[in-house]
Amino acid sequence: MFTSILVNAIRMGTIFLFGCIGEIFTEKAGHLNLGIPGIMCIGATGGAFAISIFGTNVNSALLVFLSILFSMLFSGAAGMLYSFLTVSLQANQNVTGLTLTTFGVGFMKFFSKRIYDQKLFVSLSPAFQNLFGLKDSTNPLVQIFLSHGILVYIAIIIAIISSLFLNKSRSGLYLRSIGESPATADAVGINVSLYKYVYITLGSAIAGLGGLYYIMDRSSGTQIAEAAIDSFGWMAVALVIASMWKPLLAAVGSIIFGGLSILDAMLKTMSLSEQKIFAIFPYLLTVIVLVLSSVVKSKNTQPPAHLGLPYFREDR
């Protein structure tokens, strides 16, 4: 029972982890991208395009690669659009992000009707699952660590690399300085706009994989539900706060969020309304983390100081 909960929590959490790491990059650049749910939908659509185009023509490894590529290209393009609006044109970040979410959900709904073929998607979904072929092992350790699909491992690797990048690399230092104080970064000659474009776009591309993972691995190609991805996207944004902008904590947090969000489905004996009350737990946890980190008042648990504010060099 415990093993199965943990395995499911890890798999569920992967959706949040992609979105969360993407949003961490964006927020470290000082931008609050509330378009993450939409971007995840766009990423899912991109992957779906690749599957419907190449599905029957290429082998499964190449198909996985192409759908990841397409997914990242689509969601990266959405991130680029967001960057153009908020970095170059200095549009309000909240409004732009929310609009992007609305757009992304609609984008997926529009195209999925035209490209989604349930039989094809279901038949191709095993390529995304069961990377090591050990899915049916009875050993609990193998179940927990080696039974997942490729995107689960990619998510965890991205989380580890992101943590090293942000804390140990020069570019990571520059990126963090932009989120904290763009005027400082500018004064020492860092190309603030370029950094913002690159990392907002990269962050969006990573977030988009969450959408692909959901349709092809988590739901085995049986459905292409933009409404579900939309709500998972908001969980990912909440996870950024709960993990205090730290990718490794986000990896752990994603499993907790994943566990909490499958809890309702596990409690089949309860009525539907009672089950639904468990759906608020991840948000409750976010609130608790927010309260605790506000009480502690350590600079290490706070959001980037310049988050959400536009930067214009000649402004006084």
Add this chain to the structure above:
Amino acid sequence: MENNIALELRNITKRFGTKVVANKNVSLTLYKNEILSLLGENGSGKTTLMNMISGIYFPDEGEILIDGKPAVIASPKDAYNYKIGMIHQHFKLVDTFTAAENIILGNNEPYNLKVVNSRVKDIASKYGFDIDPKKKIHEMSVSEKQTVEIIKVLYRGADILILDEPTAVLTPQEIDKLFTILRRMRDDGKAIIIITHKLNEVLAISDRVSVLRKGEYIGTVNTSETSEKALTEMMVGKKVDLKIERAIVEKKKPLLEIRDLTVNSDVGNVAIKNVNFYIRGGEILGVAGISGCGQKELCEAIAGLRPISSGAIMHEGESIVGMPTREIIKRGISMSFIPEDRLGMGLAPSFSTTDNMMLKTYGDGRTPFVDRKSARERAKQLIKKLGIVTPSTETPVRRLSGGNVQKILVGREIESSPNVIITAYPVRGLDINSSYQIYDILNEQKQKGVGILFVGEDLDVMLALCDKIMVICHGEVMGVVHTDKTTKEEIGLMMTGSLDKSEIKEFGKAKDSHLTDEQWNDADKGMGDNNAN
């Protein structure tokens, strides 16, 4: 001499929009091995000019020559390539980073903090800095932050250093230390431009002085051949009287009486401890002390912005403890506090002068609509009276220079005709002319019978302006001295806590108090009780 020119500006002009000309045909020469002071009133375009050298702004006309060759400085990065480093007035540091991380920011060198730390220590020992490269910026004092800024530009090999008002936030001892370091850098071959308002500092540190007035270049003189008076005339364009007249006003009953006041700071420790004092009408009481010694907490407690732990605050015999701020303002107590960053308190930066004028009077209207017309009139009067430089009454105040913003703040407070004025650092960062205008305003109010609490920094000014000076050290009163009967040295000793006059004599209890001793005892017990009399 020809080869020794480090930097030359020729006919530089910079406009903001179509109306504001920040710099007009400015030419300037900076030699190696020299410290050049750049002097000018607020809004005379000093910072704008320096921002063009450091790549923040780009000049509309004119050229910049470095080592005799024309240079195009389009970004801060270009400035660094030309070995120009600017230390901004508002520090450009990332709070959550360590000193070393801030120093290598944008440097494109391998991210190896060990190497950085040892190089930083080398630079520090060469010029005599005191720095811990592993300390985080938000744990540092203002002077430490400044050290990081200076080392940051030296680390990048800057030969031309520009310091924008570096002394504005430092204590006298820290200023001395900074000047020693600057002289050492000059002797090492660096060319240094320093912007400051304080004429005594200009005379102490610089080799030559260049003066700007209203964006135009007035001239350059050798420091050894000039005087405070001559420089002031160049700056202002007319003769000014540098003496502060202390008006003699008949003694009145105490307006504000404070007994046994104890106030906590934001982090919860005691900021003000058992303080007694009173202010009479027609009197300026100075508060001297090293910055951060409880001045802010004291002002906020009186204005009702900060709860007190114990004690009594009486206004004309009536306790104002626990009253809402609005009620305290209504009774005629006005506070203007100029924080270190100067924009932080009292004004809404994106509001216009008119709107800021209304912030305190919005409740007076009779209709639900705001009365912008009369506020605009008052704004116009204020602009005229204090000589505020602004394109219009409707320009957001954040677009104005620091001095003009301050004049609006102090002006608005006085405009509401209070009977007690609490003002902290009202001339912080202001040029001479504006400072004297503020002193004049305060004197004028004093003659009208207003009681003034003046929290200040410059002891010379306080000795000339105030009637009495209360000296505090770590939240405790070291004594109250009459400015006629004391010296700067004595106050200096009291500020550092070496001389404690309160041990010899009890201070701060008026003989002609509004209340009897018995009533005071009751008031102390019934803290927060509004019906004390």
